[in-house]
Amino acid sequence: MAAFSPILAPSGTRPRSQFFTAVKANFIRDGFPLQTWVAIGALLQSALLLVLPIRFAIIPSTFYLGTSLIDGLAIWSGVRANPYMNGVVPGKVSAQFPGSTTPSQNPIVVIKLAARSNHPLGVFHPHMRKISTFFRDMIEDLDEHSEQYDYLGACSYLANERATANEVMILAYFRTYEGLHKWCHVPGGVHREAWSYWNKDIMGRGKAKEGRLFSIMHEVYQVPARKWESIFVNYHPTGLGATTYKIDVDGQTKWISPLVDASRGVLRSSKGRMALSEGNDHDIYGDDAFPSQSKR
Structure with a gap:
């Protein structure tokens, strides 16, 4: 089988992680409940x-209300371009490691790293501001040394289970657990610095009472080949779909997206994307809502 062909053009430089597209105003808005903003x-x-x-x-x-209404109507009627469609990849696509000839051909490592404040000051407490800075510095460090640590990319999420002071999470992808572990423990590294700050400045001797008002967590998943799959329909690149991979094109270094056409062939179904079928599992349901993009 031929290798899957990426649908997005390669870049001459490594794109920054999706993490850096986060809108900071969302975190400020989350700092107060709705009734406070109304007040x-x-x-x-x-x-x-x-x-x-x-x-x-x-x-x-x-x-403000009038211009917002007019703007919404203009977008709805097609007079103005819809800004929410910026970056959306139309159709049905899947993330596959560049060069793969079978679905989910490579193993992958995923880490969820999150923090939350239970302090009355929420995200405005100095500890949370410091943790936020560490999060940013860690992803910058990984972007800069991606090959050294087998790093592929990261994105961030803001939870919504509370009215305010919700959990902030990083979801990051690595080729290997060894790369992730190496980055976590490198002497003098950003992660080690953040680790020390938590142990000494937040939970250190005599500080644990206040320190318990702050929460951190992580989960790590080491996923073997053929044990993962992804699908994105009319979606902007996110998660595994927003990772980047170094390739060689005619002797030049390029960075490529993993997104490939999933409207046909083996990638059409979940079992197909895990190399467990030929991708025809859904044929029994009738016409495919996403015909081959090559026929459009």
């Missing part, structure tokens, strides 16, 4: 009413 808005509106006639004081909120 802040009400206070600001009241302040305007104290210094301006009512016909002028309502202009800012009316203008």
Whole structure:
């Protein structure tokens, strides 16, 4: 079988991890419950009413709501391009290691690394600001030394099980457990620095009472070949689909996305993407909603 062909053009430089596309305002918004944001808005509106006639004081909120409505209608009607479609890969695609000739041909290692504040100050506490800085520095370090640690990419998530101060998580991918472990324990490395900060500054002697207000966790999965699969439908590159791989193209170093066409052949079904079938498992259900992209 021929190797799967990536659908996105290679890049001459390694793209930064998807982690760095996170919108910081989301974390600030998560710092307060909805009722607090409503109260802040009400206070600001009241302040305007104290210094301006009512016909002028309502202009800012009316203008904002009006322009938001017009913008939404313009996007809906097609007059303005939909910004949420930026980067979306149309159709049905799957992430496969470049050069693979069979689905999920390579093993993969995944780590979930998360933190949460139970302190009244939430993400605004100095410890959480420091942890956030460590998260950023760790991914920057991995981006810079990706080959040394078999690092492939990472993205971040903000949980929603609480009204505020939710869990912040990094999901990172490595080729090998050895690469991940090496990065975690390299002397003087960013992870070791973060580890020491947690043990000494947060949970150190005499600090444990306050330290218990902060939470960290990780889970590691070492997944053998043919024991994982992925599918993305009309989706922007994310997770495993946002990882990058170094390849050689005519003697030049390039970085390539793992996304390949999954609208036909063995990658059409979950069992096919785990090399357990020919990908025709869904034929019994009738017409495929995603015909071969080559026929479009």
